[in-house]
Structure formats: structure tokens, C-alpha cells
Amino acid sequence: MADDPFTTFKKQAEEALRKALAELKAESPIVLDKAPSGMGDLAFPCFPLAKQLRKAPDAIAKDIASRIQPHDMIDKVDSKAGYVNFSVSFDRLAKSTLNEAIARKGDYGSPERKKPTRILVEHTSVNPTGPIHVGRARNPIIGDTLARILRHAGYRVDTEFYVNDVGRQVVMMTWGVKHLTADAKPERDKDDYRYVLFYQKANKVLEEKPELEKEIGQMLYNLEHGDPETVRLTHEVCERVLAAITDTLSRLNIRIDNFTWESRFVADKSVDRIIERLKGSEFCHEEGGAYFLELESFGIAGRETKWFFTRADGTSVYTTRDLAYHMDKFTRTDTAVNILGEDHKLAMQELAAALSIIGVEKKPEIVYYAFVSLPEGKMSTRKGIVVNLDDLVDEAMERAYEEVKKRRTDLSEDKMRDISRIVGIGALRYNIARVQAEKQIVFKWEDALNFEGTSAPFIQYAHARACSILEKAGDWDRGSSERRFDTDYERALVKMIASFPTVVSECAEYRKTHVLAVFAQDLAAQFNQFYRFVPVLKAEGPARDARLALVEASMWTLRNALNCLGIEAPTEM
Template structure:
């Protein structure tokens, strides 16, 4: 709805000025929308901004639409405020559309690749930041109307996987959760190499041999690699499911050797005169300013990660209009190399969201050394703390467990996504579960409060809801305007790929709702005001519910 109000403002200004000034229209603390074009014109005409702003406002009188309630010039700014009709239509639209509110009609095929962790052990806290960013973007793109596919790109060909295979071959699999069992074998084989230099040389030689045999498709190697990778993947997918995350597809890196895409890409590189051969094969990147060339094939004939990744992205170019990768900041160099090579090949590069790493007070992590905080451990820890907070609540045991799970997942997902991807973060689970702070539980509690008000209204024989713009207080007006911005925020995320923007938006809704509720009685008011405020409460409930769904967080009705 806010989009319509903004378009009306831009259209009115364009009618007066004769050209679009959308770049000069923005939200403001002093008005619903403010236009700064008078400052630009003042410089050009050597006049005072306020004089020009006042002249434009005079001409705007005949261009005012029903959604523009007022327009005035203030110190050179042209300030617009929404009308009573807009406030009423905004609330009624939310109530009418209900769970569809916020949906858009964008079209196109979008691929979001996220998580894609090596299958040598369980996910750790860095991985789940990747997963949560990717899953949240997928949910938002789907809400916008795109046909979205999420993929886990399985690195089944690297040295780490080969060592995990040799670890399982030598030490077997324990009875632990599958991904933890693979990690245990991987840690053991690395420990053996560290403690015994002679064994290290033999193991590394064997790893090189089975990597080559796997790439060549030899049956024994395929069987061993598949067994270990699928075992790890089973555990990884269980962890993701516990965070309300699912992938549509798992794409195996090795498949791009089997299906010929690697050969097609190498042939294209050679045809363009970019391929250098001197034992190993290189891509000449001097034209892109690189000092070193990129190796795409070793002397023994095996390809490298970037070779298969180029093939994967050639396939993406053929099947998707937009393809988005979520990568840790340590992948910036390879991400740039990938993008530059694809452009040399005449292909579209991926849109990449780089994220910084997550830490806990416990410090740094290393899967190889067995020093890491697994996502499973973190989920368990946060769940136990959430459950302890509910021990004195008047719920059944089953309800406590279910609410604790929803609160724990909400705490993790919200805290991991609310920080801008390019900023490092430290996850503090005690703060994340504080019901009084600006956390996921605060938003969930706000939704539960709205549900409670509506339940009580129904019990008292709630009449038809009827919003009245004319009696809106300042707090009600601010809340309704915030509710109306749902799709505006989604549009911004589609452009910027920053899901933290939506987390901030939903928190703003919860804060404004609680400000409203604290100072505005609802059920005790007279009939007209009660119907009016109940309409605002129910509209808020819908926005919070739909918003929590986009963040992958359960919208609890009781807490």
C-alpha cells in the first residue's frame, strides 16, 4: 500500500515539474514522504530552496490524489502526509488479504545456492549464518512471486572429502549422529598424520590416488565417496531441518564432470585463447589485472574446485534468470575470479552475498583439529535455556517443549540474520533469549499478545471491525504506516539482497505495536473506538505472522 502512496506523490510532482523526481523522494522523520528537488533547482536557478518549494506546493494543489492528505513546504523540503482514506484502505487491505498480504506478482526463475558446506563433519555456527541468510532470501523471493529453487552444492571431490573417506575406511563410523560420525573419522585420520610423518606421506599419496580414481569414475571410489558424503549429508540435513531450513535440490560437484559441462567450459576457454598449457592447465587472467593465472587442471589430469564451479555456473546461466550465491568472506578472491572468468566467457556472473564470520565467547574453530562448536550443540544449548525460561509458565509439558523449540529457533534465526552480512557478529544466546530486549522472542510475544486480544474480543462477541482514519492518534497512524510498508521493504531486499533489512522492519512493527498497546486501551473502549483499534490489532497480527514466516520463525499464538 505504501508503494501506491509513493507513486501518487511521484506522479503529482512529475505532473508539475514535467520530469521524474523519484530519486529526490524519501521517507522522513518530519513527514510520511519528503521531496528535496527544490534544493537542486535552487542551485540551478540561484534562488532560495524554500521559495521554489512553496511555488511547487501551490501548483500541486490540483494534482493531489485521494491518498495524499496534505502537502506543505518546510525549509525547502516538500512534505507529504497520507490521507485518512489511505490509512483506512491500508488496514482494510491487510485484513482482506490476510496470509496473502505482502505477496507480489514478480516473475522469473531464481536460484539461491546456500550452505554448501564440505561433507567432512557437522555444520558449525559459521555455516548456519550462511544457511539462514540463504533461506530467508529464498522465502522473501517466493513471497515476491518468483519461482525459487534452493540448492546445496555438494563438494564431493576435494582433498578434505578424500581424507574423510580414508578416515572412515580406516576407523569406521561410530554410532553418533551421521555427520558427527564422519567428523570423528576425519579428525582421527588428521591426528594420525600429525603424529606420524611417515603415515602422513602415505595417506596423502592415497588421498591423491582415490581423488583421481573418483574423478575418473572408478566403481570402488564412487562407492566409497558416495557412502561417506551421503552419510554426512543425512546429518547435515537433519540439522538444517531443526532450523526450519530445507533445500529443494542437492547438486553434486562431480556431476559436472560426468555430464560434460567441465569439458564444454574448458573447450570454450581454449577457443577464446585464454587457456595456457604447461603440464598443468591455466586460465590467462592478465587482461583482468591478476598477477597469477588460475589453475583449472592439475598435471595428473584432475580438475580443481574452480573448474567445476565454472561448469556449474555455465549450467546456471542456461536455466535461471537470477542466481545468487551465499559465501563466507574468505571466498572473496575465488568469487571474483569466478565472476571475471565467466564474463570473459560471455556468461553472466552470480550475484554474491558475502558474509563475515560468527564467533562465540569460546573462540575460534577448526574441524580438522576437532575444535569447533557444532550447530547441533548450539541448537541444543539454546533450546535448553529457552525451556528453562518456560518452566514456571502455565503450559502442559508438550506445550513447553514446542514453545521452547520455536523460541530457540527464532532466537538463532533472528540474531543471525538481523546483523548486516558484511559485519562480523558474536552470538550471545542469553541476550538472544531475553524477552524484554529487541529479540525474536519480543516479536513472537508481540504476535501472541495480538492473538490474545483478538481471542478475548471474539469471546465477548466481537462486532465487525471498522477502521476510521479520522480518529487515528499519532501512535496509531505511525503503526498503520509501518504496516503498509511490507512490500516496499521486500522490494528493497530484492535489489540489495540484505535480509537484515526485513528483520529491522519487523522489529519496528513490534515496537510500534507495543507503543500503541501501552497507551491505547482496546477492549475497554467505546464501541466505535473498540472496533477501530481491534482492526489495527488484527492488521498487526497479520503483518507479524506473515513477517515471521519470511524469517523462518514460528508465529506463536501463546507464550
């Protein structure tokens, strides 16, 4: 597979170092750092070699540098303060990078050939018992972004929502729908808001009349044993709430490929088969009719190392069904990636242990995220301290509209609304995607709807500027072989564009969305400097063509990075 030019440069530098070190009879892993600006592009520190060679690091660096002849992508090798510094052949890098970006357009950053590996990204999977709130919004945004990145990195990706239509919460809601009447108006004319009222009321009624617990238990039993009426009603209610939830997600540019219903694994008896297999395990014990695995030897620690996989009445628990689901998943994919809240860590450890016990080698890979809280504390639907995702989306679009109106007087109402939607949703997604998943975040309106600095609009704005130049440029010579760039602004921008393929594959490999978000921000900042200091349309001759090529390559790179983040790139704003 052909590497991008910067990777080729890096490999050539590594190879040259390998040879030089062999000549010196020195042994060292070859790790290249990014050199500080003005000292080349890649740096090799020679300090670890000092003891081995009994020479000063600086002398070693000098020696190594003198043994490496510049060739192909390596333009210059020199040494300074114990480092061997490599400079890339800039003209070659610029030429192939820009040609590639301009030729491949929306595919720039993606490998020429698709990878055969299938990856199934399970995300969101919230209980279909009510609207999604901001605390849970991290899940679909991280999941969808990761899926987009993996796709751009060349994998065959499917996204999946696991619909929990079996557990107690769903039964509570369905029981409420069957036996209660709503006594409040839903906050929105949407099924998730309508049905959550039944769920909430059922919980309240049960608190007041604990004797109804038996009825709930019976319904749960009926559901799990395939009672047609219970199954039908539950499924219908869940389906409606689910449809409403996916409507909310689609507002954030999130579309899910598959929905797998948990009840399927109960109905097709795969859960029963797993229970039987687990019962045959040496780790299995029984207590009052309920079965559990003793998982202490699997690294499970805490007060309780038992994992119960059946209730006393023989019915399955959540993780047991999840086990059946994962076994099904592995028949359909090579790699399973799950996006989960950090509260699922123990359950996933138990699931991994159980998979080992029944002899399944594959394990799901999990991306955990910490919860989003509000300044006044934990989000809680019951206590009413909650921000619904729909409200956040509305507010984002509304605030973006105010900003558009401030700046543009020449646009039609429709156009302004369209830009507001793109900018508002972008700001929202960006603010989630930009932060490492493991960091807990406190939701603040002013951060979530930030339109300047580190934000989607900042990146979108750079893209719109690029589009504006290209639109005004008229005809220019795209095939020009001479592309000279003399300013640091241009050269730095070219190098950033050249690094995009590597950034995408690293984000994919490490399952990190925030790295791409940071890259997009840096690229936009670099483009804005270029825009400010280097005239494009007023330039003449080959310089103009070269700069236009740089603008076009920037535009595609910004657009592709935004697309990986699930953020639309408006041509004007």
C-alpha cells in the same frame, strides 16, 4: 499491477512535483525523503534548485507547495525550511491497508501476481565431512531467509545445496572410513559426528606418514575417473553425513529443495568439455602439464593472477567443476544467487572471468558474509575451539524453557516445550539475520540467546498479544467502512503496516535480510506502544471495530515478517 496505497501516494507526489517543476522550468531529479515526524510523510528538499532558480530554497518550497492541489492519496502539501512536505490521506491509507491485510492474510506483503522470474538460491553447500558449526551457520540462515523473502516478493524460488563429493577432503574422510578404526566416541549419536572422526584421524595419520599421500592421490584420481568402488563408497559416506547435516538444518526450519552432486559434472564429462573450451582460449597457458588462465586483464589482482583450472595430471580443480555447475544452473534458472563466505571472493571472480571467456553472459550474484569468530579467536575444529550448531540449538531451547517456566504455570509440559522450541530457534535465527552479512561477528552466548529488546521473542510476544486480543474479541464488524484512528499510536502503526510490501520488495531487490529483521522489530515496538496506550476490547462501537481491524492487520504483518525470517509465530507464550 496495482500498487499498495503508500506507493500510490508516493507516485502521486512525484507526479505532482514533476508538473510543478515543469511549470517553474526547473530541472531536478525527484527524490523523496521520509519526513521527520510531525511534518508529513514525504519530503522534497529544494536546496539544489536554489542556484538554478536564483531564489531562496524556502521560497521555492513555498512556491512548489502552492502549485500542488491535494487529491486522492495526497491530503496536504506544505512547506517548511526549504522542504515541500506531503501528508498522506490517512483515512484512505488506513482503510485500504487494513482491508488488504485482513483479506490477504498470509499473503499480505506479497504482490497480487507472481513474478515470472525464477531465482535459484544456492546456500549452505558445506563439505559433507562433519557437523555444521556456528561459524558456518550464517550461511543457511541468510540463504533460507533470503529465499523466503524472495518468495514473498513474488519470485519463483528454489533453494539448492551443492554437495561437494569430489574433492580431497571427501577422499580423506572416505579413505579413513575404509582403512581406519575410530578410537573415540562421537559427540552425538549422529552420522556427521561419527564420520568426522575418520576425517580427523585420516588427517592426523597422513601427517605422521606422509608416504600415504600417494594412496590418497590415487584414490582422488580413481574417484574422478569413475572407479565404481571408489565412487560408491564415497557417495555412501557423503550421503550419510549430508542426511545428518540436513537434520540439523531442519531444526532451524530450513528445508532445501534440491541437492546437486558435484560428481555429476565429472561423470557426464561436462567438466572435460569446459576444460577443452578453456584450453582454446587466448588467455590459456600451460605450466608443467597444468593449465591456467592469465586473468590480470579481468581485474584479478594480487601476487598471483594465474588461475589453474587443471592439475598436472589433467584432473579438474574445484572452481572448474563449479563452472560446470553454474552452466548447468543457468539452464534451470533466470537468476542464480549464491550465499558464500567472504573467503570465496577470489574464486568467484575467477569463475566470473572464466564464464566470460567461454562466452556465458550470465553471472551468479553473490551474497558474501563475514566469518563468525569466538571471543577466544577463530573457530577451528582441529583446535577444538568450536561451537556446533546442534549444541547451540539445544542450548537455545533449554534457556527458552527456563524463561517459559518462569512466566507460565498454567501450561502443559508439551505446550511449554513447544513454545520453548519456537522461541529458542527464533532467537537464534533472528540474531544472525538482523546483522548485515558483511559485518564480522563475534559469537557470544548472551547475544545469540537474547530474549528481550532486539530479538525474535520481542516480536513473537507482540504477535502473541495481538492473538490474545483477537481471541477474546468475539464477533466484530470486519466489513466496517468507517475506520477512524485518532491517536498517534494507531496512525503510526497503520503507516508501518502499509510500508510492509515496500520493505519486502526492497529486501528482495537488494538481497538484504537484515532490513526485514529491523522492520519486524520496529513494527513490534510500535504495536507494543499501541497495546499499552490504546484499549481495544474496552473500546465501544466503531472505534472497537477499527482497533480490532488494526490488531488483526498487525498480527498478519508480524506473522508474515516472522515467516520471511523463518521464525514461527506462537499464538501464546
